[in-house]
Amino acid sequence: MQKTLEVMGMVCPFPLIEAKNAIEEINSGDELVINFDCTQATESIPRWAAEAGHTVTNFEQLDVAAWTITVKKK
Amino acid sequence: MLQMILTGLLCGALLGFVMQRGRFCLTGGFRDMYIAKDNRMFYALLIAIAVQSVGVYTLIQFGLFEFTAGSFPWVAVIVGSYIFGIGIVLAGGCATGTWYRAGEGLLGSWIALFGYMFMSAVMKSGVLAPVNQSLQTTQLPSNSLAESTGLSVWVFIILLVAIVLFIVIRELRKPKVMIPTMKQRKTGLAHLLFEKRWHPFFTALLVGLIAILAWPLSVATGRVAGLGITTPSANILQYLVTGDNTYINWGVFLVLGIFLGSFIAAKASGEFRFRMPDAKTGITSFVGGILMGFGASLAGGCSIGNGLVMTAMMTWQGWAGLFFMILGTWTASYFLFVRPRKVAKANANAIASTL
Numbered sequence: 001m002q003k004t005l006e007v008m009g010m011v012c013p014f015p016l017i018e019a020k021n022a023i024e025e026i027n028s029g030d031e032l033v034i035n036f037d038c039t040q041a042t043e044s045i046p047r048w049a050a051e052a053g054h055t056v057t058n059f060e061q062l063d064v065a066a067w068t069i070t071v072k073k074k
Numbered sequence: 075m076l077q078m079i080l081t082g083l084l085c086g087a088l089l090g091f092v093m094q095r096g097r098f099c100l101t102g103g104f105r106d107m108y109i110a111k112d113n114r115m116f117y118a119l120l121i122a123i124a125v126q127s128v129g130v131y132t133l134i135q136f137g138l139f140e141f142t143a144g145s146f147p148w149v150a151v152i153v154g155s156y157i158f159g160i161g162i163v164l165a166g167g168c169a170t171g172t173w174y175r176a177g178e179g180l181l182g183s184w185i186a187l188f189g190y191m192f193m194s195a196v197m198k199s200g201v202l203a204p205v206n207q208s209l210q211t212t213q214l215p216s217n218s219l220a221e222s223t224g225l226s227v228w229v230f231i232i233l234l235v236a237i238v239l240f241i242v243i244r245e246l247r248k249p250k251v252m253i254p255t256m257k258q259r260k261t262g263l264a265h266l267l268f269e270k271r272w273h274p275f276f277t278a279l280l281v282g283l284i285a286i287l288a289w290p291l292s293v294a295t296g297r298v299a300g301l302g303i304t305t306p307s308a309n310i311l312q313y314l315v316t317g318d319n320t321y322i323n324w325g326v327f328l329v330l331g332i333f334l335g336s337f338i339a340a341k342a343s344g345e346f347r348f349r350m351p352d353a354k355t356g357i358t359s360f361v362g363g364i365l366m367g368f369g370a371s372l373a374g375g376c377s378i379g380n381g382l383v384m385t386a387m388m389t390w391q392g393w394a395g396l397f398f399m400i401l402g403t404w405t406a407s408y409f410l411f412v413r414p415r416k417v418a419k420a421n422a423n424a425i426a427s428t429l
Contacts, residue, residue: 011166011182011355012102013109017411039178039345043097043271046254048110056254065179065340065347067256
């Protein structure tokens with residue numbers, strides 16, 4: 001299953017805080033797609049995912065200053 | 075004048091570029107020490123301080139310029155830094171962070187920047203100047219760690235370098251976590267400059283070197299100081315509303331350069347876009363900017379002026395300022411991030427138990 005979190009327009013650290021909240025609500029093996037436009041989150045979200053042991057299955061720039069990352073819950 | 079414009083803009087642009095590409099965010103760093111138990115950015119700051127300290131005191135040793143620490147207005151530094159720390163969390167970035175995010179096109183940062191410049195001018199030459207001055211009068215005679223203890227300044231510098239080396243070696247020895255990155259689209263220099271993720275310690279080294287460079291460049295124009303953000307930001311507004319040329323100095327071009335350098339970095343990396351925050355974020359940013367201007371003017375420096383430069387100069391003002399600014403960010407983080415989560419969890423549990 002896949003859940004999408006739209007945090008475009010949110011500034012740091014809110015995209016990461018929202019992502020942490022959202023991942024608690026999904027089951028292990030499910031994916032969380034996070035769409036964001038806070039530049040600093042390109043560093044903080046993948047870092048958090050890696051350190052928490054989740055798998056990043058997709059990470060790309062969608063457009064000018066817009067990114068998407070998919071985190072598969074461990 | 076031309077020299078002042080060129081070297082100021084150049085130094086600022088280098089700093090803005092490096093901070094944008096390196097995601098060098100001190101507010102986030104201080105905040106994460108508390109909410110994520112992550113000290114990485116704080117260590118990065120210590121690296122930048124140590125590099126600058128060695129460099130600047132070497133220049134002083136060779137007689138390029140003189141530095142006097144003056145007295146230590148401890149009440150103003152403690153109160154001001156604490157308020158500044160609260161302000162930067164609300165504004166979503168410290169003074170420099172706000173300048174470089176403004177260059178990324180974040181309109182929330184433009185709002186914060188205006189509040190910051192406005193309140194700094196009010197505190198320095200406006201209606202609150204007497205309040206500011208009266209709080210500055212409670213002073214300790216010496217601001218210099220070396221002078222207070224009777225030791226050579228190099229004792230403190232060597233101690234700091236030793237601590238930093240210990241931390242860096244310990245951190246780099248930790249088992250590496252693979253941080254996922256995006257697919258590489260650029261090659262060569264363009265990849266290194268406009269795409270690659272920079273290690274925070276590498277960014278910190280560059281920030282330290284730019285902070286050294288700032289001293290001789292600024293001194294050459296008659297301003298005996300290093301990087302500084304608050305006074306120059308206020309100076310822009312003071313100059314614009316009074317037309318008085320004496321407000322123009324090297325620092326003014328430095329802060330304008332930060333904006334420019336960050337814009338160039340963001341634009342070339344495909345990260346520049348005007349982004350309008352919602353009303354709530356806009357108001358929080360404005361309040362944050364006001365608190366930043368109030369606090370930094372009182373403390374005689376922001377996270378750069380006190381946190382990066384006055385610490386490197388081994389002054390009480392710098393280290394006390396840094397400590398209380400961090401306490402301020404933790405206080406604001408508790409009310410903004412930690413407590414709401416606790417409340418939400420408690421509510422969720424309460425609902426679950428009634429079912």
